[in-house]
Amino acid sequence: xxxLFSFFLALIFGGPAFAExxxxxxxxxxxxxxxxxxxxxEIRQDPRxxxxxxxxxxxxxxxxxxxxxxxCTTVCxxxxxxxxxxxxxxxxxxxxxxxxxxxxxAFQFAVTHTxxxxxxxxxxxxxxxxxxxxxxxHSINYRMEDxxxxxxxxxxxxIDIGTNNNMTRLNLPQLNLVHSPYANYSSFTVSVSYNxxxxxxxxxxxxxxxxxxxxNFEWMxxxxxxxxxxxxxxxxKYCDVRDTPLEVMASDCLKxxxxxxxxxxxxxxxxxxxxxxxIFGNLIIRNxxxxxxxxxxxxxxIMSMREGEPVILIENNPELRNVTIPKxxxxxxxxxxxxxxxxxxxxxxxxxxxxxxDLQNQLTDTMTWIVRINGLVCDYIQRDIDAEIAxxxxxxxxxxxxxxxxxxxxxxxxxF
Numbered sequence: 340x341x342x343l344f345s346f347f348l349a350l351i352f353g354g355p356a357f358a359e360x361x362x363x364x365x366x367x368x369x370x371x372x373x374x375x376x377x378x379x380x381e382i383r384q385d386p387r388x389x390x391x392x393x394x395x396x397x398x399x400x401x402x403x404x405x406x407x408x409x410x411c412t413t414v415c416x417x418x419x420x421x422x423x424x425x426x427x428x429x430x431x432x433x434x435x436x437x438x439x440x441x442x443x444x445a446f447q448f449a450v451t452h453t454x455x456x457x458x459x460x461x462x463x464x465x466x467x468x469x470x471x472x473x474x475x476x477h478s479i480n481y482r483m484e485d486x487x488x489x490x491x492x493x494x495x496x497x498i499d500i501g502t503n504n505n506m507t508r509l510n511l512p513q514l515n516l517v518h519s520p521y522a523n524y525s526s527f528t529v530s531v532s533y534n535x536x537x538x539x540x541x542x543x544x545x546x547x548x549x550x551x552x553x554x555n556f557e558w559m560x561x562x563x564x565x566x567x568x569x570x571x572x573x574x575x576k577y578c579d580v581r582d583t584p585l586e587v588m589a590s591d592c593l594k595x596x597x598x599x600x601x602x603x604x605x606x607x608x609x610x611x612x613x614x615x616x617x618i619f620g621n622l623i624i625r626n627x628x629x630x631x632x633x634x635x636x637x638x639x640x641i642m643s644m645r646e647g648e649p650v651i652l653i654e655n656n657p658e659l660r661n662v663t664i665p666k667x668x669x670x671x672x673x674x675x676x677x678x679x680x681x682x683x684x685x686x687x688x689x690x691x692x693x694x695x696x697d698l699q700n701q702l703t704d705t706m707t708w709i710v711r712i713n714g715l716v717c718d719y720i721q722r723d724i725d726a727e728i729a730x731x732x733x734x735x736x737x738x739x740x741x742x743x744x745x746x747x748x749x750x751x752x753x754x755f
Contacts, residue, residue, distance in 0.1 A: 378446050379417040381470065385444060385521060388415035394445075399433070400426050409436055416445035424452035433460035441465045446473035448496065453480050457487035457510075464488055469496035470522035478502050485510035495519035497528040498548070501558065506534040508541075508564070515547050516554070526551060532558035532673070539564040542572060542596060542619055545642060556671040560646045563596050563619050580620075585611060595619065598645070602626050609634040616666075621645055624653045631661035640669040647674050654682040662694045668701050678702075679710040688712055692721040 382388060392411035396403050397418040408414055420443050428436070441463050448467045450458055458477070467475055475496035477486055485508040486500070492513045500509065509531070516527055529548045531540060538561040545563070548554060566572055566579040578592035585605040591614060598620040601609060606627040617640045624632070632653075641650040650672045653662060662681065672678035679698055681688060688694060695717035699710045708716050715723070 376417075382415050382417045382444055382446070385415065387413055387442075387521075388444060389413070393417065394420060397421050397447075398423060398425050399428065399436075401428060404428075404436070407436060410439055412439055413442040413444065414440050416443065419447040419449065420445040421447070421449045421451070422453060422458075423449065426453065430455060430460050434462070437461055438463060442468070444468045446470065447476065449474070449476040449478075450480065451476060451478045454482050455480065456482050456484050456505075458483075459487050461488055462490065464491050466493040467491070467496055468493075468519050468521070470519045471495050471524035471527070472522070473497065474499050476500070481505065484508070489513065493517045495522070497530075499530050501530060501532040501534065503534045507537050508539065509544055511544060512541075514544070516550055526553035526555055528555045528557055529559065530557040532560040534561065538562070540644070542566065542569075542577065542594075545619065549640075549642070552669070556642075556673075558673055559642075559644050559671055560673050561644050563644065566596055576614075585609075593617070598623065600625065601629075603628070613637060616640065617642070621648055622651045624659075625655055627656045628658050629656055630658045632659075632663060633661075635664045635667070637666060638664055639666045641667070642671045643675075644671075644673060648672070649675055649678050649680045651679045653680070653684060656684045659684040660687040662688065662698070664698065664701075667698070670702065677709060677711050681712045683713070689715075689720065690724070692717050692724060695720055 383393075389411070392408045392413060392415055394407060394414050394416040395418070396406075397416065398421045399407065414420070422433070426433075437460055440461075442465060445467070446469055448469065469475065473496050475494050476499045477483070478499060478501050480503045482505055483503045484505050486506075487510045489510070489512060491511060493515055495517055498516070500506075516529075518524075540559075540561055541564045548556070565582065566577055567582055569577075572594075576589075576591055576593040577596060578588050578594070579596040580588065580599055581597040583589075585599070585601070585608050588608075588611055590611045592611065593614055593616060595612075595615055595618045599612075599618055599622050601622075601624045603626050606629055609629070612634050614637050615635075616637050618638070619642050621643045622641060643650045650670045651664075653659065662684075670678055679702075689712055695710050695712050699707065699717050703709060707718060710717060712720060
């Protein structure tokens with residue numbers, strides 16, 4: 340564990356790594372040789388890594404440029420592949436150096452702390468394999484407007500793209516998350532956050548991140564790009580409610596893009612949502628006279644990118660007595676503690692815990708706080724119901740004892 344920790348410190352802080360064997364010197368001064376790092380060894384034994392095609396440091400810079408395998412289409416980087424603030428090469432130089440590189444095998448692929456507007460110098464790059472456990476990172480690049488890797492297709496890494504102040508687009512049209520052919524690890528983690536305030540991700544990009552059901556979406560913050568110019572998605576029954584409100588939306592939409600607000604103005608058109616299985620945004624039901632949510636019978640997934648907001652907010656619907664979304668099982672709510680919230684609807688919703696528990700059990704086995712009705716989690720709703728039943732039982736028993744007591748007095752009066 341100490342050795343792995345040392346390896347990741349080298350990746351994070353950019354210190355070049357050279358030695359094939361790692362050593363640790365204990366306090367008594369005796370040097371212990373633990374042999375090659377297991378991650379390094381895994382790359383060195385990968386049959387795709389040919390002799391002469393290893394990048395033996397972790398930062399691409401002029402000081403070791405002559406050792407970079409410029410003629411290899413597959414570059415293997417046992418210590419990671421980084422282009423960062425220490426990289427002293429121009430875009431033109433990088434384009435020339437990397438013109439043959441199509442595949443990278445490394446436990447970290449990082450472009451960080453640079454001043455580049457994009458990474459077009461990696462134009463030939465097609466695949467990055469981190470054995471499913473490493474990270475594909477573009478972070479803290481203050482001038483970067485987009486990543487712009489148009490040929491990058493298969494990435495077997497966790498994704499971390501964030502704090503790029505000028506980035507408004509990913510521009511990764513071909514990127515697919517795929518499991519490494521030489522590894523079989525756990526699920527991927529995807530994080531895209533705190534880029535430019537106008538940052539948006541395209542629906543096709545998000546769909547490719549969603550290909551595995553167990554992908555862990557962490558800090559997905561931003562918005563979805565408009566569909567207006569995407570004829571392919573429009574033909575597949577994707578409907579953007581920002582451009583086409585529910586009142587005039589087609590009745591056969593399967594996917595909704597944008598925050599869906601159902602209110603007193605459009606509540607008569609909720610039948611159009613009968614086939615919708617995914618909402619790329621938030622769902623709000625507010626100030627309606629609806630009595631149930633049966634129109635959401637096909638809804639499976641809600642993928643919000645609005646930080647701190649619930650994916651479902653249902654409030655001020657005095658006639659709403661039944662909140663059932665039977666197929667709803669997947670959501671993303673960035674930095675939101677309670678993703679499903681209901682307030683000030685009919686009293687019937689608070690008189691039973693069924694609706695609360697049904698939604699909670701559909702979404703999680705452990706997180707008992709993710710659904711609340713009038714601020715109460717399901718267990719507290721049931722607690723209050725049980726307490727009321729107990730009170731009524733005590734009152735009824737008390738009334739029964741009083742009747743028996745009075746009857747006893749009446750009988751005694753007759754007898755004596």
